Amino acid sequence: MNNELTSIKAKFVGQYLSGQIRQAIRQSWKNRSTSTAAVMFAGAVAAGICAPVQAQQITGSIKGTVTAPGGDVAVSGVQVVVTSDVMPKPRTATTRPDGTFTLPYLIPGNYDITFTFPDGSVRKTNTTVLLEQASIVNLAFEPMQAERIEVYGTAIVTEGDSALTNSFGEDVIANMPIGQSYRDMLKILPGVEYSENGVLGPSAGGSGVDNSYALDGVDLSLPMFGNLSSEPATHDIAYVSVDRGGAKAIGFNRAGGFAVNSATKSGTNEFHGSLEYRLQNSGFTSTPVDGVISDVDRSWIIASVSGPILKDQLFFYGSYFRPEVTGDNKVTAYGPTKSYENTRDEYFGKLTWAPTEDILLNVSQRVSDRQEVGGSIGEFETDSVSLGSESQIKITAVDGSWLLGDTSSLNFKYAKYSEDGSSRPDVELGFMPVLGDSLDINNLDQMGYFGVPSLRDYPDGATAEEIAAIDAFNASAAPLIAQYGYVGDNGETSGGGGVGAYSTINNQDFARESFQVGFDTEIYTGDMTHFLHFGARWSELEEDLSRLSNGWGSISYIGGLGADGGDTDLTNAFYEASIQQMSLVQDGSSVSSITSYAESIDFEINDEIEHGDFTYNIGVMISRDTFYGQGLRKNSSNISGYELAPGEKYEMYKTDWKDMIQPRLGVTWEYEESATVFANYASYNPNASSLARAASWDRNTRRTLLVRFDENGDFVDAGGAPGSSGKFFADNMRPRRIDEFTIGTTKMVTNELFVRSHLRYRYGSHFWEDMPNGARLYGDYGDFGGVPANIAEKGLYIPNLDAMRDEVGGSSYVIAEVDGGQTKYWEWSIEGEYQNDKWYVNASYVWSHYYGNFDQDNTTAGNDANTFIGSSFYGDGRGRMVWDNRYGNMIGDKPHKVKVISTYTADWEGVFGAYFVFQSGEAWTAWDGTPYGYSSGTSRFAEPAGGRRGASHWQVDLSYTQNWEFVEGYTARFRADIFNVFDKQTGYSYNPYVVDENFGTPRQYYNPRRIQLAVGVKF
Secondary structure (H helix, E strand, O other): OOOEOOOOOOOOOOOOOOOOHHHHHHHHHHOOOOOOOEEEOOOOOOOOOOOOOOOOOOOEEEEEEEEOOOOOOEOOOOEEEEEOOOOOOOEEEEOOOOOEEEEEEEOOEEEEEEEEOOOOOEEEEEEEEOOOOEEEOOEEOOOOOOOOOEEEOOOOOEEOOEEEEEEEOHHHHHHOOOOOEHHHHHHHOOOOOOOOOOOOOOOOOOOHHHOEEEEOOEEOEOOOOOOEOOOOEHHHEEEEEEEEEEEOOOOOOOOOOOEEEEEEOOOOOOOEEEEEEEEEOHHHEOOOOOOOOOOEEEEEEEEEEEEEEEOOOEEEEEEEEEEEEEEOOOEEOOEEOOOEEEEEEEEEEEEEEEEEOOEEEEEEEEEEEEEEEEEOOOOOEOHHHOEEEEEEEEEEEEEEEEEEOOOEEEEEEEEEEEEEEEEEEOOOOOOOOOOOOOOOHHHHHHOOEEEOOOOOOOOOOOOHHHHHHHHHHHHHHHHHHHHHOEEOOOOOEEOOOEEEOOOEEEEEEEEEEEEEEEEEEEEEEOOEEEEEEEEEEEEEEEEEEEEEEOOOOEEEEOOOOOOOOOOHHHOOOOEEEEEEHHHOOEOOEOOOOEEEEEEEEEEEEEEEEEEOOEEEEEEEEEEEEEEEEEEEEEOOOOOOOEEEEEEEEEEEEEOOHHHHEEEEEEEEEEEEOOEEEEEEEEEEOOOOOOHHHHOOHHHHOOOEEEEEEOOOOOEEEEEEOOOOOOOEEOOOOOOOEEEEEEEEEEEEOOOOEEEEEEEEEEEEEOOEEEEEOOHHHOOEOOOOOEOOHHHHOOOOOOOOHHHHHHHHOOOOEEEEEOOOOEEEEEEEEEEEEEEOOOEEEEEEEEEEEEEEOOOHHHOOOOOOOOOOOOOOOOOOOOOOOOOOOOOEEOOOOOOEEEEEEEEEEOOOOEEEEEEEEEEOOOEEOOEOOHHHOOOOOOOOEOOOOOOEEOOOEEEEEEEEEEEEEEEOOEEEEEEEEEEOOOOOOOEEEEOOEOOOOOOOOEEEEOOOOEEEEEEEEEO
16 A cells, blocks of 8 residues: 555544544554554544634544554654645644644645654654634554555544534535525525525524634624625635534634634645626526526626645735626516616735645635626616616634643734725716705605505495595695606506605615734543634724715605505695615705724633543633713713713713623543434623614714605604604613523444434623613503513513703614513424535434514514514514514424435536425414504514414425536536426515515515536646
8 A cells, every 4th residue: 555545534523522532543553453444534523622723713623543553652853744735834743652643724625644753763643624613633653564554433423512502514505406695505504494585594403694604714794783794706615614613712702693704715736717698588587486587697707716835834825706687678567777787897916825834724705796887676666766786795704823842822803894885876866865855846856756646445334534534635646646656557657656766875885894813722630531712803894874865865755644555644635755864965064974893802712621431612702892872971970971062972872891701611421332322501691782883872873863844845844753762771781691401322333334413502692782761661551462470560661761861862762672572492403414525415414493572583574684683673663662462473483494405426527416305384473453552563573472383485496516527627618507496486585564464475486497507628
C-alpha cells in the first residue's frame, strides 16, 4: 500500500461517540497480532466532546491520539502534519505526553495527514474536515514493521458544537435540487420543516424570527426583524453546518430556533474557473391552482475563478452571479402593462493568507446590487401604479487565527452586514402635501394612489337611517366608479380597483456590525482533559428609515361614513388620504429620518471535560442588550426621566447582566463501542427585537397621518394613525428566554450507517409586547374573554404613565412583559445517515407538538412579513390579550415531518439528486371581532388557538448532473432540476376571517412543478 491509507470518507455528523473510543482501539489491538502495524480510525461527536473550538469561524479541526500497539502506552513526540489544497501552508502539531494532538482552525476540505515518529517511521492517511466540526483520527502504531497497513474500526466521523448538529459538504450541496439562493438551502436541514415563505423562516420549535443564519460567520438576518432577507447565492457555498439544539457556550449562539453557518469556497495553488447558464422559462412551470399562468422568464449566469496570488501563501477566489426575471405582455382588468424586469449583479471576492504555518487570515467581500422595474401591479390596477426599487447588500468578513503552540490559540472576527434599499414609484407625481391644502377631486388619479370604491350592500336588518346613509354613499361613489373603474367581463364598469401612482417612496437602510475575540486552551490533569474556551463579542444593529408620500399617498373614498364605515363623528369627511408625515413639508422644511440602534455585549466560557467513559460540558453565556431610540434626552428632574429632543439618540432600555445568564450543560456516556447516550440543558436569550424602532419617541411626530377632506376636497382635519407613537418601558422586565432539555442516543451501526434519536423539550417565557397600560383592568367582557383575577390585581403596567405623558407626550401603550406568556415544544426525532462511494442518504422523521399562548409568527393579518418583534397586534385591545382564546397550537405546529435527501454517483460521471418531504399542515384559528365588540377581526381569536388543521403536504424534487471531460482538465456540464415533480400545490395560510366569504380557504399555495436547465464548463 506504499504507506498510503485508503481514504475513508464519511459525513456522519452530530451527536456521535465519546472520546473514549480510544479504549476500543486499544482493545482491538489486544486481539491483533503484534507483527502487524495497524492504523485505527474512529470518530466521535458527543455533547461532551470538543476540540479547541472555532467560535463563529469558518473552519474545522482534526484531533486524535497516537498509541503503541497494545493500546496502553501513549506515544509522545510524534510530528503530525496536515496539508490540503485549500490551506496555503501545512499545519503541524506534536503529540503530547498522553499521545494526543490537536490541529484547530483548518479550512474545511480534504486533508492528507502525515505522522513522523521519533525513529523516522512515517505513516500517512487522509480525512475530511467539515465546517465547525472536529474530525477524529486515532493511530495505533508499532514501529519498524512491514509496509503492510490495515484499517479497522469505524469510519471517520466528526464532532460539533451542539448535541444536535449536522454538517454538509460541497458534494451534497452542489448535487441536491435546492435552488440558487441561501434560503433554498434550508430545505435540506434534517428535522426542520419545509417552507416556501419569502420572509419568515421555519419555526423549528421557536419563532421563525429567532433562527440564526450566517455566511462565513456573518449574520444574515434582517436587523430589528430577525428574518432572512438577504439572498446570497448557493454556488459559492462549500460547507454548511446547522445546530438545532443542545448548544454549548461556543459561537455566541442565542438562537431560539436553529443556527446555520456556511463557509464559502477558497482558492488553491491551482487555477480553476467555471461558467454556467441556468434557465427557467415561463413555459417550464405548471399552471398554479389559482389559474394564473407564469408570465415571467428566469435565468441565472454564474461564473467563478480561483487560484494563487503567492504560491503556498496567498490564495484568491472570486465569483459573479446574475439572476434575472423578466415578464412581458401582462394584462390587468385595466389593460396592458409595462414589462417587468428584476435583475441583480452579485460580486464576491475572498483572500486566504497564511503568512506563517501558525497564522491564518480570511478576508471576503460580497456586494449585491438589485434593480426592479414594473413591480406591484395587481390584477385590478392600472399600469401607472407600478413600483420600482433598488437595493444594495454588502457582506464583509475578516477573521484570523493564531496557534500558540500545540495547546492554545487566539482568534478574532470582524463582520459587517448592510442592506441599503429604496423603492420609488415608476410614476412620481412631483409634489409634496401640505396640511391645509385641498384635494383635487376632479383628478384623483394625479393626487396619489386612489382606491376606487365599490357600491355597498345593505346589511341584514339595516335601519332606515343606515339605508339612507348607504344610499348617499353609493350615489356619490357611482360617478367615481364610472370615471376610474374597470370594465369587467360582463361589460359593466366596476369598482374595487386601483388607479393613479404607487403611494410611497421608501428609503430604508439596515446595518449590523460585530467584533469578537476568543482564546482556547487545553489542560491535562491525570486522566482528565479540559478543553477551555473564552470568548467576547460586541455587536450593533442600526436602521435608518425615511418615507415620503407620492403626492397625497393612498387616497380612499369614505363618503361620510367614516374610515371604518360607521364613525358618525366624520359624516362631513368624504375622502381620506394616508400619508407619511416624514414627507410632510411644514414651514418650508421637511422632517428627517428615524435612526434606531441596538447594542449587544456577550461573554462565553466553556469547559469540555473528558473523564473515562464520560464527557461533560460546563459552559455559560452572559449577555446584555441595550435599545436606543430617537427623540428624547435624559432629564433626572422629570418624572419620566426624559425631556423632548427631536432627532437626538437616547437610551430606551438596558437589560441586566443577571437576567441574561444562559447556562449550557451536557453529559455523554459511551456505554459501548460506537454507541452513546447524552443529555443537555441549554438556555437562550434570543436577541431579535424591533423595539429600537417600534418604541422610538420620534414616532410621535414622524408617523402615518390620516388627512380628511369634505365632498369638495377641502381640508377637514388630520390625525395620527393609531399605534404608531413612542412608548415607555415597564420596569423590571425579564428578557425573553428559551429553556431547552435534550436527551438522546447515537449508534454507529456499520462503518457506513449512523443513527441518532433524541427527545427534546423547549419552554419559552418572558415575552415583551406593546399593550395598553390599562389592559389588566379590562374586566369581564363576555363569554369570549375576561381578565383573570390574579392578573387584574397587578393593575397598571406603569402606574404613573399619565404624569410621564404630561411631560413628553407618548402613547397610552407601553412595552411590558406579557403576563403568563409561554410557548412549549416537544420533539422526538430519529435520523439515519448512510454513505459509501456512490450513495449519500440522510433520512429523518420528527414528531413534534408546538403550543402555548404567544405565537410571534401569527400576530398580524398575514404570516409572512417583516413584523415588529415586541410591537405587533398581540395585546392590542380586547380579543388580542393573552387570556383571549390564545392558548393552543402555534401556526408552526406540524406534528409529523419526514425528510429524505440523497445523491447517487453513477459510473458514467453522472450524479442523481433527490429530495422528499412530507409534513403535516399548519394549525390555524378562526378570527372574529364581533364577540369582543369590534368590527375588525384581525388577530381576534373566535376559538381556542390552533384548533383547525390545514392539509398536509408532500413533494419530490429531482436533479441530474452529467459531466464530460472533453479536453484534459476541461469539463462540460449539463444539469436538469425538477422541483415538485408531482405538482403537489397544497394550500396554506388559511383565510381566518369568519365574516369573509373566503373563510377557511388557502391564501397561498406551494409552488407548482417547474424545471430548470443548466449548461456550463469548468477547468
